[in-house]
Amino acid sequence: MGRLRTAVLISGRGSNLQALIDAARDPTYPAEIALVVSNVPGAFGLERARQASIATKIVDHKNFPDRESFERALDGLLREHKIEFVCLAGFMRLLTPAFVTPWLDRLINIHPSLLPAFKGLHTHERALAAGVRFTGCTVHFVRPATDDGPIILQAAVAIRPDDTPDSLAARVLEAEHQIFPAALALVAEGKTRIEKEIVRIEGHNPPGPILFNPALN
């Protein structure tokens, strides 16, 4: 069976895109990154895609009168390239149901928090301000509401007393780079099923011990 033809939508530095590109270099990885689309012309992620000889396209939202026409252009491009699956990797535009519905269950996103906590922007500042002991990241199927939808994989990151938003972001990002390729692989291998908006994973293997932060002595 062929690999899942996947597009990655970006707006910026593209470190998650890089993690997906690196994973897909392995010919046994079940998805191939066939197209990278940015809504920001100078996004560094475009350079990463070019380095990997992946087709790139720019769909600059500023060139469109409204969201509808922007999304129509995006959708047309994906179809033109025979894309079967879409990953949002730091794609900073909200997508309306007009785009999301036709791609339902074929569209996933990475978010830098343990959803449903801290939807939206500035997640690390908000986690620190709330004094939570753990934060992390989530890969989920996209639904029309922002940062909402069935959760595929999460990684928890313990917060340290001396963390700044930047230090925390760096540790969460490392986790992002692990769970995004892992989540895409699970979906591409057909190991996920969505039942009543809950993702069931074939061979689900939960981690062992309960974690404490601060650790209990």
Ligand code: GRF
């Ligand atoms: C990541 O933290 C991602 O979770 C969020 O935006 C950031 C994008 O980083 N949605 P990069 O462009 O993948 O480096």
